[in-house]
Amino acid sequence: MPQKPKSNPRSKYGSRRKAMRKRVLAYYDTCYLCGKPVDKTIKTPDPLSPEVDEIVPVSRGGSPTDWNNVRLTHRQCNQLKKAHTAAWAQARIYEKEHGLDTGVTPEACCDAYKQHNKHSNW
Numbered sequence: 001m002p003q004k005p006k007s008n009p010r011s012k013y014g015s016r017r018k019a020m021r022k023r024v025l026a027y028y029d030t031c032y033l034c035g036k037p038v039d040k041t042i043k044t045p046d047p048l049s050p051e052v053d054e055i056v057p058v059s060r061g062g063s064p065t066d067w068n069n070v071r072l073t074h075r076q077c078n079q080l081k082k083a084h085t086a087a088w089a090q091a092r093i094y095e096k097e098h099g100l101d102t103g104v105t106p107e108a109c110c111d112a113y114k115q116h117n118k119h120s121n122w
Contacts, residue, residue, distance in 0.1 A: 016065045024052045028072035033081060034093045038072055047076035057083040 031038050033053075042049040053073040056062030060083060062069050073081070081089035094100070 013065050020065050020067070020070060021052045023067070024070050024072050025050060030072070031074045031077050032071040033073050033077040033086060033089050034097075036074070038074055044075060047074065047079075049075045051075050051078045053078045053081065055086055059083045 025040055029037060038050045039048060040050050044051075051073050052070050054062040054064055055069050055071060058064055064070065077089065077093060080092055
């Protein structure tokens, strides 16, 4: 029997999530990961289109409707971050922009990352 696809945990918040997205788009103008302006007229799936990211990912217990947990990003920056920390994504973006991309995974990056991820809490 085929597996049911996982549902998006953000969808259960419906109108609250949409209202939060609208608020974030109105309030912020720059991507919190790369620091560059976000053109809000660009449409998805363009890599530079605006997205709302959870600082603490939903998969790690973050809320998609908590103002203190959401920020504006470019789609490409958000896709790079995935469920990693913002600091990890910011470091990868810096490396790519400065030709320092090592391709190192976060798990192999440093002992601090390994130590940090021994615990389930962020």
